[in-house]
Amino acid sequence: MKTIMLDMDNVITDGSFKELIEEFLNTEINLEQTTEYDYVQKYTAPFKKEFWEWIKDKNFYENAPLLDNCKEVLERINDKFNIFIVTSYLWKETIDLSSNNLKNKYEYLRKELPFISPEKYIFTTNKNLLNFDIKIDDRIDNLKGGKIKILFTAWHNKNISDEELQKENIIRVNNWQEIEKILTKELNI
Numbered sequence: 001m002k003t004i005m006l007d008m009d010n011v012i013t014d015g016s017f018k019e020l021i022e023e024f025l026n027t028e029i030n031l032e033q034t035t036e037y038d039y040v041q042k043y044t045a046p047f048k049k050e051f052w053e054w055i056k057d058k059n060f061y062e063n064a065p066l067l068d069n070c071k072e073v074l075e076r077i078n079d080k081f082n083i084f085i086v087t088s089y090l091w092k093e094t095i096d097l098s099s100n101n102l103k104n105k106y107e108y109l110r111k112e113l114p115f116i117s118p119e120k121y122i123f124t125t126n127k128n129l130l131n132f133d134i135k136i137d138d139r140i141d142n143l144k145g146g147k148i149k150i151l152f153t154a155w156h157n158k159n160i161s162d163e164e165l166q167k168e169n170i171i172r173v174n175n176w177q178e179i180e181k182i183l184t185k186e187l188n189i
């Protein structure tokens with residue numbers, strides 16, 4: 001059975017990062033016009049100390065919906081692949097409070113995707129050290145070590161050209177239906 005590394009943030013769910021920052025700053029953030037991965041740090045830089053003090057007890061996954069079709073596709077393929085959810089939980093600004101984030105991530109996955117065993121969760125920041133048959137992530141660096149590399153479109157990677165992706169043998173997907181199509185093809189080979 002082929003192994004899949006499945007990223008959590010911006011692949012399974014967008015969480016409620018943006019909404020929390022908007023609440024803190026009392027303004028709207030348009031991710032269409034943002035290309036930086038670390039937009040949280042950028043927008044909150046002038047109020048760094050207050051922001052991290054305010055956010056440290058918040059749950060980024062409370063009321064956060066799964067991305068469209070994520071659950072349905074995962075339910076259909078779960079017994080056909082060996083799927084691991086690989087996700088980072090460390091917040092470098094408040095590193096010793098990261099255990100809250102770890103707990104929130106764990107509880108979210110248990111509640112929203114109960115058919116994936118917690119034994120299949122890998123909490124790490126060093127995803128590029130892991131080898132998998134198929135890797136699905138929204139960050140190119142995390143796809144290293146994958147025989148098949150699938151990049152999930154997000155605000156920070158939308159400007160990476162097809163040429164650049166081709167060079168690295170990376171396939172871009174925009175939604176979960178496209179993931180299912182690629183994986184179904186894999187099963188027929």
Ligand SMILES: [Mg+2]
Nearest residue numbers: 007009010138
């Ligand atoms: Mg991600």
